[in-house]
Amino acid sequence: MTDLEYLKLTKTQKFVYGLKKFFVSIPRWFANLGKAIVNGIGGFFAFLGRDLKEIGTTFIQGDWKTKLSFLIxxxxxxxxxxxxxxxxxxxxxxxxxxxxxxxxxxxxxxxxxxxxxxxxxxxxxxxxxxxxxxxxxxxxxxxxxxxxxxxxxxxxxxxxxxxxxxxxxxxxxxxxxxxxxxxxxxxxxxxxxxxxxxxxxxxxxxxxxxxxxxxxxxxxxxxxxxxxxxxxxxxxxxxxxMSNINQLVTWNNGSTNFSATFGEILTWTLIWAFFATFSNYFLGILVALMINKKGIRFKKLWRTILVMTIAIPQFISLLYVSKMFSNAGIVNGMLIDAGIIGFDGRIPFWDDPTLARVMVILINIWIGIPYLMLIATGILMNIPQDLYESAKIDGANTTQQFFKITMPYMLFVTGPYLLTSFIGNINNFNVIYLLTGGGPANQAFSTSGGSAGYTDLLITWLFKITTVDSNYKLAAVLGIAVFVVCAGISLIVYNVMPSMKNEEDFQ
Amino acid sequence: MSAKTEQHHMRMSTKNRLSNTVIYIILILMSLIWLIPFICIVLQSFRVESTGQVGYVIPKQWGLDNYVTLFTQTSFPKWYLNTLFIAVVVAVIQTVIVLCMSYTLSRLRFKGRKLLMNFMLVLGMFPGFLTMIVLYTVLKDLNMIMENAVPGLILVYVASSGMGYYVSKGFFDTIPRSLDEAARIDGATRLQVFYKIILPLSKPIVIYTALTAFMAPWGDFVFARYISNNNSAGMNVAVGLWSWLQRDTISQRYTLFCAGGVIVAIPVTLLFIALQKYYVEGVTGGAVKG
Structure with a gap:
């Protein structure tokens, strides 16, 4: 397809085209990877041959000092x-x-x-x-x-x-x-x-x-x-x-359902990482836009209040918030005092699987918005103002300006950050462990993994396997799995996003 | 000015005022949500009548009892000094290491530079806890665990700190290379270029690195817990205070936790807010450069 043909496509067609291109190119990556490996091995042996020859020449042509150096x-x-x-x-x-x-x-x-x-x-x-x-x-x-x-x-x-x-x-x-x-x-x-x-x-x-x-x-x-x-x-x-690795990849292996547990926890990890990354990202930008809007006063005050969650060590804020929403915590207590719920109607924030999952994502927004607000504030100031002015002359309203100028610019500039933060969320130990400890427990999960629960990420499960079960071999396998997931995602994103490729481009 | 444009402006400004009001309401609500947990923790640290979790925020009986108990009858002062010591030492050494690493990777060109960066990228994708078991054994041989966990923890934090060079490298990348070249032509060695030209320009990133390095040990929980291994003398504040919120301790220690949390949070927060400017520069730069 030529550039001209591509430009004629509608938005949906462009998207479909991009997606198709991505999947079509997968075999080519593998081919390239194979080629790279073969070239690498070939290159290594060629290098080795050259090197050995050079060592030989050095010995033959060298004087006695050189020859003795081979030994001493x-x-x-x-x-x-x-x-x-x-x-x-x-x-x-x-x-x-x-x-x-x-x-x-x-x-x-x-x-x-x-x-x-x-x-x-x-x-x-x-x-x-x-x-x-x-x-x-x-x-x-x-x-x-x-x-x-x-x-x-x-x-x-x-x-x-x-x-x-x-x-x-x-x-x-x-x-x-x-x-x-x-x-x-x-x-x-x-x-x-x-x-x-x-x-x-x-x-x-x-x-x-x-x-x-x-x-x-x-x-x-x-x-x-x-x-x-x-x-x-x-x-x-x-x-x-390979027996440990087989346990992870074989679906039905009798006594232990380790692979099924792994599958479920991996799925939740990816869902969590997706929501945690993008909810923070968009809401953070929104908050930054609100605070920086012309005519809004006390900008510094709003910023400082939000930044408190960055300054205060997470183990204090997260542990405290976790206890606020526990069965005996303030939230349930106040709801009972206010007569909204009865004594036996306590809201099971951390005991209901779905509610617990929603809660960790919501509280993560509380933790995450301030970072994004800071980052977005910095970037927003760098967007050339004449873009907005010419858009205004062309009659674009605020919403259009946001979607046509602000977001594309932000996405382009923060692409690498989104990737790092997605990977960071896959490995976000603190938020999960301090809030729920991985709970509520899931009876269907493998017992060989300690008491893995509904909100456990791979990383918190790994931690439990290490510290509670001392099942180091499985911890090691899981660690490798986490690596494969992170590396895989990075490779895909790196190949799809143009702004990731060149280090010097940013300089 | 024609009547029509004037009308247009009037409409715009009413609309603007309306949207600003909405924004103010949202910002005030957000501020409340962000502040309420911290207000609660402060209020509850002054509660005297009971020590467990209760269903109300404002104490029925106010007093400093929790703070007195904290400093006279618990290991909290020891934990606090442990953490403070670790944080100061780590902040100093880590800053030096990160500067060396990022400066080299940003401004010096040598064989194997790309390889080294890819190597660290790959290493960074393994979960850090994996190293925990090995480090524990090594530190055990060095007698740096349990009550001697403090030097062990410093060693662990500092040793891997070179991996966190990204933000700082991004900063050095923005300093024009012509500065170095001019100095080199005048006969300066690379060392002289580093400390006479680049370092004086690097105050923001030095403060950013030191600040983040100083703050991290206050919240570290994983390694600190594993290496102190239930020995109270080797704990940091995070591990110690966490142990107060467990099922069998929470009813006696909840208000103590609140008081401890306040004592930990105040200096760290003040420091952070004072140096906020540098932090913002660091994270923004880091996000843009990736």
Missing amino acids: MGFGSIARGQVLRGLLFLLFEVVFIFYMATSGVYWLGKLSTLGTVGPHEEYNETLDQYVMTYGDNSFKILLYGILTILFIIALIYTWRLNVKQNRIAEEILATGKKLKSGKDDLRSLVDDQFHKTLLALPLTGIIVFTALPILFMILVAFTNYDANHNGFSNALFTWVG
């Missing part, structure tokens, strides 16, 4: 006067060898079984009785096993760097120039290599405290780590392959 890292650098660099290489190698010899080999060896000696009773001669003896610790084997593998990867990378250094140094010396001194190296850390200095600390934190634990939990999804196999004091845990 940093030797070449030290011998050529780049003492600081060389010492760092050497230090890394020494630390690595020491670590591998003292514990690395041990963890690595046990990684494939996650331990063989479980807790057992052993005869103690001095006490003349059987005592409980602990063997391996599956948890630590898995954790330190991953760490050791990462360490080995780091060594390979550093070793490659060390070989490259020799090559570069030889080339520089061959042209008769001087090598960089240790002082130059240090200086470059605040200049050309400044990014390394700045990123060192933050990245270490992220890798150790976020990436490594997530990697660990992804692997836990393939083990039977739970309350009955805690890996140390009652029984070891071990690899079980």
Whole structure:
């Protein structure tokens, strides 16, 4: 279809066309994804081949200093006067060898079984009785096993760097120039290599405290780590392959209805995220428009009152509001005092599934409008005023201006924000957990998931599975599921919305 | 001016006045809805005659008993100091980390920059609680749980704070690059560009980052509860006060919760309202840049 033909379509036709285009392009994405993966793998091997060849040339053409560096890292650098660099290489190698010899080999060896000696009773001669003896610790084997593998990867990378250094140094010396001194190296850390200095600390934190634990939990999804196999004091845990994931995707697997529970909670999570995101979005913009309307006074006062819900920690406001609407709470109490309802007619705000769901969405509006009001206020001020003026001249009324100018502009500018806030709502732990704790309980839900209830989101269910049931393997599977949902939605939106694509466009 | 346009203006202004009145009514109603819970919590913190939940708002007997009890007979002062300490330390370190991260990703170009950003995007899509079990075990080995939960919590908050660089990066993206280039030509190192040129311009984002970092520990509930593991000495205010609203505690502790809530909310709210301007700049920028 040409642009001209497209422009001739009516609104509905345009929408249908867009939708059709979206679904038609799905196979193409998968094809592209497949192609990208194949290219990636191909590219990797090509790179590996090139790299190995280069390492070979470096060895053959290199002098004895270079050759010795293949074994003793940093030797070449030290011998050529780049003492600081060389010492760092050497230090890394020494630390690595020491670590591998003292514990690395041990963890690595046990990684494939996650331990063989479980807790057992052993005869103690001095006490003349059987005592409980602990063997391996599956948890630590898995954790330190991953760490050791990462360490080995780091060594390979550093070793490659060390070989490259020799090559570069030889080339520089061959042209008769001087090598960089240790002082130059240090200086470059605040200049050309400044990014390394700045990123060192933050990245270490992220890798150790976020990436490594997530990697660990992804692997836990393939083990039977739970309350009955805690890996140390009652029984070891071990690899079980795909069986946990099968539990999630197989619909009918006899004793447990885990997958049905997952399906229902996922549905509610998406419904919740949709309403929570868009109700806040539109109402927030509306409130911003009202406050910023010409002729409305005390703008700062209205804003400050609304902003109170942002300032006051959510655990206070949400817990308090939750108790206000409880059976014994103020709202029911006042309704009884006023004679509107009887003693046995208390409104079951948190006990009725539908009512509870509506309540969390409504109270979330109370929490969310102020953020949107602030954001919208900022953006509204940036809309070029001449757009409105020319619209007025053309005879557009306020409603038309809102739908033809304000909303399109807002949607374009806040597209990425809508996505982040949708994802944020899928993972909105605080609002649900502090208001309802996931309740009211749903008897039809799987018992293996603690007491999952009608308002539970995937994230609160995950929390209960972790803290109440200690069913870590299912928590891990759920965590992966949440990731897949979020990543899937982001991918779709990213592909459909033009304003998401280019980082530099906003600059 | 012709009579017709005058009439038109008159009609417009009556219509305008009418719509403004409607807006005032809506805004006043909204303000009430927004304020009522907070007014209730303050009123109930002064209730003396009973400690549980009741069906009325205005106390029958007023007094400061709840506040006195709070500071003399409960662990609340300990929780408060824990949280305050955590919040101050986290605000300082997190600001430094976020600035390093966002400045680097915004203004320095190096190999692997895109890869790094995608890596963090992917990491951020995993629910944060997943890391809880592992971190608990690690902190247990370091003896940073239960009564020693405070340094453990600081470590957890600070260590992952580099992931929250988006808003701040968006800010740095808006500073013209020609400033850096001019300074580089004059022979400044990148470090000098950072602290002599960019930092002085970054006051709003520094305040925004520090403010949000300071406020977060007051409300954190998940990690704080897991790491303090029911040990009162290691709790923060959120976990401590939450434990007062459970089924078996609420009838004795409800008004205490209200008093505690007021004591927590007042300083945080005042700070927030004082620095509101910077917060607004931050969230608006963050939303637009994504």
